[in-house]
Amino acid sequence: MILNSRVAAIGVAVAAATLLAGCSGSASGSTTSTAGSAVEPLILYAAVGWDADMGKAFTKQTGIPVKVVDDSTGPLLTKIAAEKNNPQWSMLWADGDTAFASLAKQGQLLAYTPAASWNTVGQAIVPTDHTYNPTGTTVMAALIYNSAKVTSVPASYADLLGSAYAGKVGMNDPSQSGPTYPFIAGVMNQLGGQSGGVAAGETYFTKLKANGLKVFPTNGDTLHALETGQISYGLIQSSAATGETIKVKPTADYVPKIVYLPESTLLPSVIGIDKAVDATQQAEAKKFVDFALSPAGQKVMQAADASGDSLYWPVVNGVTALPDLPAFPAKYQRIDPGYWGPLQSQVVTWFDANIK
Amino acid sequence: MVQRLGDAATRMRINPLTFFWLLIVAILILPIVLFLAVAFSPRLLDQGPEWFTLSAFGSALTSHLLTGLVNSFLIGVSTAVLSAVIGFALSWIVLRTDAPARRIWTGVVFALLLTPSYLIALGWERLLEPNGVLQVLGVDAGWAHRIFYGPVGIVIVLTVKGIPFAYLAISNAMRGLGHEFEDAVRVHGGGPIAAMRVVFSLLGPAVWSALAIVFAESVSDFGVASTLANDAHFSVATYSLYNAVQAFPVNFPVASAVSWLLLVLVVLALVMQGWALRGRSFRVLGGRTRPVLRHQLSLPRKVICTLSLGLLLAVSLGIPAFGAVSASLIDGLGSLAGTHQWSLANYQRVIGSPALSDPLIYSAQLAAICATVTLILAVVCARLLASKGATIAGRILDLVLLAAVALPGIVFAAGYIFAYNLPFTNALGIHLYGTTALLVLAYLATALPSTSRVLVGTMSQIQESMSEASRVHGSGAIRSWLTIVLPVIARPLLSAWLLTYTATLLELPVSQLLAPPGYQPISVGITNTLGKYDFGGGTAMEVLAILSALVVVGVGYLLFRLLAPAGWQHIGRAR
Numbered sequence: 001m002i003l004n005s006r007v008a009a010i011g012v013a014v015a016a017a018t019l020l021a022g023c024s025g026s027a028s029g030s031t032t033s034t035a036g037s038a039v040e041p042l043i044l045y046a047a048v049g050w051d052a053d054m055g056k057a058f059t060k061q062t063g064i065p066v067k068v069v070d071d072s073t074g075p076l077l078t079k080i081a082a083e084k085n086n087p088q089w090s091m092l093w094a095d096g097d098t099a100f101a102s103l104a105k106q107g108q109l110l111a112y113t114p115a116a117s118w119n120t121v122g123q124a125i126v127p128t129d130h131t132y133n134p135t136g137t138t139v140m141a142a143l144i145y146n147s148a149k150v151t152s153v154p155a156s157y158a159d160l161l162g163s164a165y166a167g168k169v170g171m172n173d174p175s176q177s178g179p180t181y182p183f184i185a186g187v188m189n190q191l192g193g194q195s196g197g198v199a200a201g202e203t204y205f206t207k208l209k210a211n212g213l214k215v216f217p218t219n220g221d222t223l224h225a226l227e228t229g230q231i232s233y234g235l236i237q238s239s240a241a242t243g244e245t246i247k248v249k250p251t252a253d254y255v256p257k258i259v260y261l262p263e264s265t266l267l268p269s270v271i272g273i274d275k276a277v278d279a280t281q282q283a284e285a286k287k288f289v290d291f292a293l294s295p296a297g298q299k300v301m302q303a304a305d306a307s308g309d310s311l312y313w314p315v316v317n318g319v320t321a322l323p324d325l326p327a328f329p330a331k332y333q334r335i336d337p338g339y340w341g342p343l344q345s346q347v348v349t350w351f352d353a354n355i356k
Numbered sequence: 357m358v359q360r361l362g363d364a365a366t367r368m369r370i371n372p373l374t375f376f377w378l379l380i381v382a383i384l385i386l387p388i389v390l391f392l393a394v395a396f397s398p399r400l401l402d403q404g405p406e407w408f409t410l411s412a413f414g415s416a417l418t419s420h421l422l423t424g425l426v427n428s429f430l431i432g433v434s435t436a437v438l439s440a441v442i443g444f445a446l447s448w449i450v451l452r453t454d455a456p457a458r459r460i461w462t463g464v465v466f467a468l469l470l471t472p473s474y475l476i477a478l479g480w481e482r483l484l485e486p487n488g489v490l491q492v493l494g495v496d497a498g499w500a501h502r503i504f505y506g507p508v509g510i511v512i513v514l515t516v517k518g519i520p521f522a523y524l525a526i527s528n529a530m531r532g533l534g535h536e537f538e539d540a541v542r543v544h545g546g547g548p549i550a551a552m553r554v555v556f557s558l559l560g561p562a563v564w565s566a567l568a569i570v571f572a573e574s575v576s577d578f579g580v581a582s583t584l585a586n587d588a589h590f591s592v593a594t595y596s597l598y599n600a601v602q603a604f605p606v607n608f609p610v611a612s613a614v615s616w617l618l619l620v621l622v623v624l625a626l627v628m629q630g631w632a633l634r635g636r637s638f639r640v641l642g643g644r645t646r647p648v649l650r651h652q653l654s655l656p657r658k659v660i661c662t663l664s665l666g667l668l669l670a671v672s673l674g675i676p677a678f679g680a681v682s683a684s685l686i687d688g689l690g691s692l693a694g695t696h697q698w699s700l701a702n703y704q705r706v707i708g709s710p711a712l713s714d715p716l717i718y719s720a721q722l723a724a725i726c727a728t729v730t731l732i733l734a735v736v737c738a739r740l741l742a743s744k745g746a747t748i749a750g751r752i753l754d755l756v757l758l759a760a761v762a763l764p765g766i767v768f769a770a771g772y773i774f775a776y777n778l779p780f781t782n783a784l785g786i787h788l789y790g791t792t793a794l795l796v797l798a799y800l801a802t803a804l805p806s807t808s809r810v811l812v813g814t815m816s817q818i819q820e821s822m823s824e825a826s827r828v829h830g831s832g833a834i835r836s837w838l839t840i841v842l843p844v845i846a847r848p849l850l851s852a853w854l855l856t857y858t859a860t861l862l863e864l865p866v867s868q869l870l871a872p873p874g875y876q877p878i879s880v881g882i883t884n885t886l887g888k889y890d891f892g893g894g895t896a897m898e899v900l901a902i903l904s905a906l907v908v909v910g911v912g913y914l915l916f917r918l919l920a921p922a923g924w925q926h927i928g929r930a931r
Binding site (some may be wrong): 043044049067068069070071072074075077078079081082083084085086088102106175176217219220223225228229230240243305308309342345348349352353 | 401402403420485486487488582583591595598599600601602605606607608766770773774777778779782789790865868869871873874876880883884886887888889890891
């Protein structure tokens with residue numbers, strides 16, 4: 001064993017040496033130490049289709065470097081939670097304001113009022129304490145249906161409980177699809193309000209299930225079920241629905257159309273600044289938010305992903321939505337993230353046990 | 357430099373293994389222990405107000421979770437047994453018979469290892485779904501859909517993912533088992549079945565390694581179960597864990613409490629392994645190991661063999677390949693929309709895109725570094741795990757390695773953030789979190805358990821008398837190892853390196869949480885593309901990444917055949 005442990009020790013030493021040698025090469029590329037200079041790189045945690053483009057455009061405009069961590073909302077929030085005792089992010093940019101309300105409540109977000117002039121929808125979303133700011137909005141849900149196969153078009157959520165829709169409606173699973181909890185919470189809010197809580201909404205979804213509701217993992221899966229004729233009506237995020245009408249050429253058997261049932265729940269893309277970063281980064285991050293809301297920034301957002309995330313409705317005056325988008329739904333609501341955010345785990349678990 | 361480091365270690369009179377243990381503590385024990393501590397002490401890492409509480413266990417222990425635990429255990433056991441049986445049969449056919457087409461299987465196994473479970477699930481779905489391909493062809497697949505979308509489907513998909521580990525662990529050990537044992541059985545009047553039974557029991561450490569690693573991998577699964585059993589009401593233990601981590605605010609204490617329960621399952625697996633291998637010796641790999649004689653199969657047996665291998669190939673690789681083709685090569689296959697034409701548009705779109713090339717090169721570099729370092733550490737680990745008479749150190753290492761596998765990747769990565777983003781280490785000027793170095797350390801920790809286990813079978817076969825004889829005749833420790841031990845384990849080492857490379861290249865959860873800002877590993881790039889409903893582009897990127905890794909595997913084996921000394925290639929050779 002003495003022989004082997006000596007060989008082992010050398011092996012470990014070589015391993016350590018290789019590791020250090022290998023990594024120092026890669027790591028040196030990522031250190032942009034700017035000690036003594038007035039500019040610090042911004043670390044942007046983002047789950048929006050335009051994040052990398054926006055980082056480049058902002059750097060070009062201001063000279064401030066932006067390092068983007070481009071990922072889904074879930075892993076980004078997990079990172080932020082795990083970093084709580086020593087935050088490493090400067091800004092978070094993602095869909096849905098419930099997580100932001102929760103971060104604000106924990107005192108992690110820096111209040112900032114940008115220079116932008118909000119339109120009516122924007123005013124409905126901006127929180128009074130300005131701890132985060134919307135940059136655009138989608139809605140939950142768009143009802144996308146195959147007009148080549150069905151003629152009935154519902155006018156309300158209650159209509160979906162009728163026999164014409166039995167076994168034909170599909171939606172996403174809130175435990176796997178980020179935008180779907182805001183939709184469920186929106187229906188609950190519409191039917192029961194904050195005073196009534198979740199009960200009326202639970203009754204509605206139970207009836208919808210009794211009428212043959214089908215649940216698929218995410219927007220893409222629900223769309224696939226629509227394309228294959230497993231369902232004829234799908235409740236998905238507005239940007240995904242509009243994207244489908246752009247991407248898919250109509251055939252004799254498949255002509256997707258979209259209708260917005262009252263009331264549509266706002267699902268804004270939201271940006272927040274980490275309160276824990278130093279004064280230099282805070283000032284830079286404020287510039288970044290202003291840039292995103294400026295005409296130049298909005299142009300970047302609209303150019304990045306023309307059949308996906310760029311299909312949002314603007315929240316600032318002077319910017320028009322991409323031409324593929326219909327007019328903004330007339331009846332919409334903003335759900336209070338401070339009330340509905342903390343109920344997420346409870347509602348998702350209820351949905352998993354009773355509706356799926 | 358190597359000599360100097362070794363001498364320095366000896367001069368300092370530190371037990372040389374201290375280095376090894378320090379590294380294990382740093383990359384495995386510390387992150388896991390800190391994560392597990394959060395269940396009792398949320399305040400320790402700013403995850404809640406209490407310094408000590410049991411409330412997280414109260415919230416975690418619901419009837420939902422307990423059902424999930426039982427389900428996970430049953431899934432883990434079925435998957436492990438099935439994978440080990442198939443892995444053993446496959447090794448036997450490939451190494452011990454003259455079955456046709458046996459040579460392709462090493463390639464197939466690496467392809468399986470690389471195939472993401474989402475492609476396997478996608479392939480099955482496209483075939484079986486209502487109005488899916490089978491139904492369009494006039495086959496009623498409704499019954500198959502009902503059976504597959506539930507526990508049966510989960511076990512099938514996880515078994516397909518488990519076969520590579522089982523095959524590599526068992527075949528590595530089978531190569532080291534000369535033909536003399538079978539001869540002995542036959543001389544004493546035993547039939548071919550009795551001979552196979554003896555081989556099977558001599559491979560005990562490898563078989564149990566395979567069982568344990570597949571069990572732990574299956575228990576930690578969430579993606580497969582949640583996708584396939586989405587509407588089957590079949591919950592697994594990891595559901596509560598993901599629910600706690602994915603809702604916001606993230607509830608790490610509850611996730612940590614669920615992790616403790618997953619650890620209980622791992623301890624059960626290790627107790628079973630210890631009980632099965634107790635008090636036996638498996639040292640069969642020596643200088644006089646004889647080349648094996650391939651069994652000449654009769655024609656009917658050849659036919660049966662070929663048919664079974666064909667079926668296995670169709671289920672394990674054919675279906676995900678079909679999924680990839682349907683998603684990336686045929687426009688709107690099986691749907692009412694689209695032209696249903698073959699098209700390379702998705703590939704043309706991604707092949708020159710910087711969204712593919714930069715992340716792929718970055719991930720390939722990290723995978724190569726990680727595979728090299730992991731290999732060295734895995735040899736030490738496997739040696740400790742295989743040492744005669746279970747030592748306390750060996751048992752702790754076994755537990756830690758398996759715990760790292762049984763904890764879902766996202767939890768493991770969160771433990772890394774807890775351990776390497778502490779304010780006081782930052783104050784000392786150490787900034788590891790957010791660097792490529794930490795990502796590689798975490799990859800290393802993720803790969804080490806399976807790589808070690810793949811080598812355990814081989815390492816437990818080595819007869820120490822060979823090295824001892826070499827020392828008696830005057831060779832130094834290093835020279836003895838290089839000239840005596842290395843040649844007999846060279847081929848298993850190569851397959852272990854390739855295993856680590858391929859497994860690391862597409863690793864997702866650790867990459868998501870620990871990649872440095874501004875750098876994107878390929879797996880994160882693919883997931884983001886798929887997340888934007890670009891199934892065609894995402895799948896094309898995935899297929900290209902898999903092909904790149906298969907090229908590495910091919911080149912690896914080719915170089916071994918061309919460059920390795922003849923003696924190195926001797927072990928496991930058949931006549």
